[in-house]
Amino acid sequence: MTEMHIPVLIVGGGGAGLTASMLLSTYGVDSLLISRSPHTSRLPKAHVLNQRTMEIFTEVGVADAIYERGTPPENMKATAWYAGLSGDHANYGRELGRLEVWGGGYTDPDYIAASACRTTNLPQIRLEPVLKEHAELLGRSEIRFNHELLSLEQDGEGVTARILDRASEEEYSVRADYLLGADGGHVVGAAVGIEMSGPRDIMKLVSVHMGADLSQWLGDDEVLIRWLVNPNFGGSWASGILVPMGPDHWGPKSEEWVFHMQYATDDPDAMQEEKVLERMRATLGIADFSPKIFRISAWVMEGVIADRFRDGRVFLLGDAAHRHPPTGGLGLNSAVHDAYNLVWKLVAVLRGQAGDGLLDTYEAERKPVDQHNIDNAIANAMNHYKIDEALGLSPDKSADENWAELRPLWDDLPASRDKRHALNCAIGSQTIEFRHHNVEFGYTYSSAAVVDDGSDPYIPLDPVRLYEPSTKPGHPLPHAWVEREGERLPLGTLVHGDYFLLIAGEDGNAWVEAAEKLAAEHNLPLRAVRVGVLDSDYVDVRCAWLKNREITSTGAVLVRPDRYIAFRSMEAVDDPKAVLTGTLNQILSTDLTEGAA
Incomplete structure (x- = not known):
């Protein structure tokens, strides 16, 4: 069995692994990345890339390609809630309310002042090939998809991994100074005895990735995510979530879409394709809707985090270290930020410029931030039910009763002022997800790699919504x-x-x-x-x-x-x-x- 030697072995070819690969190459360190899958993600998965992430992608030289393929800023200014999409009621498809998202297409002064990079949107199914191609072009990292980690052993000097080339069915050995587990929690964590804890089975969603022309039913070029609150089906926010996937056009003219629907965690219908499509047609209100189906996937929201991020010379990052609801778009971004925090520390140790203690600060810094992101993502998901409460919709009411609940929003009735304001407040509360600038960009670190200057503790004006630039140790460098x-x-x-x-x-x-x-x-x-x-x-x-x-x-x-x-x-x-x-x-x-x- 052949053996190769490499400073860093990366297991996993998603956002965390590919980012680590690009950073190592940029910093002049060789690495090998392996992925059990023969290809990058076939699922749309995560799509929002925040300012901090785009700063990192700018540093490694891939940001321009992402911006070029991603959603134009004019098509991602807002999110909006609608009374379904289409149907026999006169008010089907009417807007209930809207909210700016993640800097309003880089028009929010706070977002402009925070960074030279704007938030963008590119589904993982299209992002990962861009990252993989760029990682290969940088030339210091070898990328091997369809190669599977079979086992690993570590000692005081390094890690020995046994790997299977799934195409040739040949095995080989890799000796690395360090191993990065970015495999979504499939192998590496369990191999070194690291468990994950936290809430599971929060809710089940089914996602339908499809090709369809929906432009005749959709307006609002500036809306990125549409929440279809269908009164005929009780109006729940999770009855239908419509997200554009591009690739050549965005907004209402997007060629591809993902439609998310909530199911009970034990609902067998979630696993039956025809029943899923039947429900989607009914929810959309388009009886003869026959889109091109690319993939239907069922997945369960969870909020788990690894008990440890490090075991000797093995480190976990991305989904291998934490998994949480997609609300707020924190998962993929957290994975990229994990890699950015860890890689410079690894490089300093490999160069002999730093001691091993620096590597302990990875968990000390990232685990609290990742846990905070989990907590916020769960809170975001639960907070959407405030929309239902403000509207007064319920699956226990008839369709006519639910439609009657919406009348005060559009007609001037005695209850109109109170109803409209209640909805305004409920939508405003969603800023914990769509304007969580201090969560996605302004988070702080505390560890031995930060020297306390004795200044007063940082007490934010709002721990979620407001990023406040500061040079207090542990804070991100203010933009100028x-x-x-x-x-x-x-x-x-x-x-x-x-x-x-x-x-x-x-x-x-x-x-x-x-x-x-x-x-x-x-x-x-x-x-x-x-x-x-x-x-x-x-x-x-x-x-x-x-x-x-x-x-x-x-x-x-x-x-x-x-x-x-x-x-x-x-x-x-x-x-x-x-x-x-x-x-x-x-x-x-x-x-x-x-x-x-």
Whole structure:
């Protein structure tokens, strides 16, 4: 049996695995990715890609291709609720209400101020081939689909994996320094004795991926997700959810769609294709509806998380580490963010620049965030029932009674003002899902890789909806446009290439000099710049950095390669080199000496 040696073995070819592969290649580290499946996902699955994710994809060079294939911003400004789609009642298809989603097509000032990257939408069935192609083009990672992990053993020096080439039926061995389990929880976690806990069987949904022209029934070009609250079927929000899949057109002219329907977890009809299609036709109200069916899949919502994210030299990320409802679009994004948090730490250890303790901060930082995402996703799913409550719809009422409940929304009746406002409040509460900016973008880290500066604890104005830029250690680097030699760029891109970034104020030359000496002496990937409105290395042309930096002109912040603030000094210090040495020793779990590397 042949054996190969590789620094990192990645098991799983979905969003987490492919992102890890691209990042390792970008940072100059070889890897091997294997996937048991012979192809990328055949299911639409996740589709919303948030700002943090698109920043990461920008760093590895694949963002432009995703934006090109994804939903145009004008077609993903809102989500809306409708009284079904079509049928014999005069009010079928009428809009009940709408809400902006994830920055309203990059028109929300908070989203524009937060990042140079806008949220986009590209179903996983179309995203994964783009990621796979780009991972292969980067040239440092070998991608092998249709290769299955049979077993793994680890020791103090590495991991030995036995792998089956399913096409040739030949087995081979891989010796890796580290193994990343991104296989959706199928093999790796169980192989190292890691279990998952949390609520299961939250609800069952059936998804129908189909090709159909629905443009004659649909308007509202700006609506991304349509919630079809059909009064004939009790009006539940989960009676029909319609999501466009493109690929060439979006909005009402989308060529493909996914239609989600809720079922009881023990309903046998969910497993019978004809009954599923019969219910879909009835819910849509189109009796002769005969779309092209690509795939029907039944799946159960759950909210589980791995008891541990690390076992020796094995790490879990993505669905192998956590699985939760799709509401809010946090699953795929969390997987990408897992990879981004872990890979720079692995690279630092592989280069001999950091100690093993740095790798322990992966779980310390990501597990609380992933658990928070699970909790929010479950809350999002349950919160949709407020729409039903505000409308007064119920499966226990007749169709006529349910339609009567909707009349005050459209006709001026004594109950109209109260009904309309109740619905307005219920829809407004959905901002926990569609404007959860602090959950998807502004989450913070606390670990040994973050040096506490003793400032007051962060108490958010709203822990879900409002991202508040800050340079407090553990927070993401605030976005600012800066210029040098007439070229404008986002400040955060200065970490691209796996760099630490020391940002000093206009009068922070001592910090910059100290950082440059440390980088030279210890061969550290550390850049140092002064950013300010006046005399500085990078000019803060819109004063966005001045607004959010929270340091004086003599202070400094140290930004990690994943664009998180690791250290902050409000002002100058007597010995900046000694302070930075101690800071990096803590972050990197190492002991930098005064001698040159």
